[in-house]
Amino acid sequence: MSADLSPIDKAKFAAAKRATDFVEDGMRVGLGTGSTAAWLVKCLGELVREEGLKITGVPTSSRTAALARDVGIPVISLDEAKWLDLTIDGADEYDGNLNLIKGGGGALLQEKIVATASDQMVVIADVGKQVDTLGAFPLPVEVIPFGWQTTKVLVEETLIGLDVLGRTASIRMNGDHPYVTDEGNYILDLHLRRIGNPRQLSLVLNQIPGVVENGLFIDICDAVVIGYGDGRVELRNINDGTIEESQIDFLEGENLFSDLSD
Structure with a gap:
């Protein structure tokens, strides 16, 4: 086997x-x-x-x-x-x-x-x-469904001032509809390529209205x-x-x- x-x-x-x-x-x-x-x-x-x-x-x-x-x-x-x-x-x-x-x-x-x-x-x-620097894998961010597109814009604007290489976010899909977590939320995947300061990024993301939690475990x-x-x-x-x-x-x-x- x-x-x-x-x-x-x-x-x-x-x-x-x-x-x-x-x-x-x-x-x-x-x-x-x-x-x-x-x-x-x-x-x-x-x-x-x-x-x-x-x-x-x-x-x-x-x-x-x-x-x-x-x-x-x-x-x-x-x-x-x-x-x-x-x-x-x-x-x-x-x-x-x-x-x-x-x-x-x-x-x-x-x-x-x-x-x-x-x-x-x-x-x-x-x-x-194993990686030398986090970020090649898209960073998941759990957001509430209400106003998620606004939250996505706020996240992308916030990334401009942070030490990352990529600054785009995409909604995770399940077929033709957004993926829904066990808590009834959506997930934005951030395509950052490299995260220079994971601790700072985690703290900043969680201050954005609509963001529930991010996938950085520090x-x-x-x-x-x-x-x-x-x-x-x-x-x-x-x-x-x-x-x-x-x-x-x-x-x-x-x-x-x-x-x-x-």
Whole structure:
């Protein structure tokens, strides 16, 4: 089964598998959204079913909640949990300071709320998500539907005075209609190419009327688990500055490989 996976899928699986080492019995765990996070949910589900791991999941989207239930992970809301021990999620980009761009899957608002309500946030990603400077991936900005075109103009005008290379925004579409988030909002994707000062940009964007939240995660991530297509895994911890390397073996007939390939 594993031979049918692409190198990218193997890298995502390796990162997700290694990240399960952070999870302990009794934890309340934030479950991210996206293809890499889906591998994590499957890995945790296998531990719940086959090894008796006892955890409670707080999903960051309706689709993550559905997957978690499918694989046997008990799910509660953040309001019920109140505070989390750990959140594990993917990223669209990360830099050397573990600043992130997230929101490619459309769940940035819930992802940021859950991540900041956690004692620790761990990002899982393939090595292709690593960048020297954020911005090649379009930056998602969640906006309310009312007056979104005005909000778009205000965002583009604001970008003129900031340290970015591109200054255009586009509404994310779902077929012929704007994409709608779980919170009923729209997403503007900012095509910036390079973000010179992510902290400043994040603060300024959130001051614009109509903007709910942006996809820059600054000083939130504690560690990143980087997967490679050959099963190698690198763990970088921003708090103590350590880098650990390990190897994940791909087993033929692995249950996870039979029905998930994002």
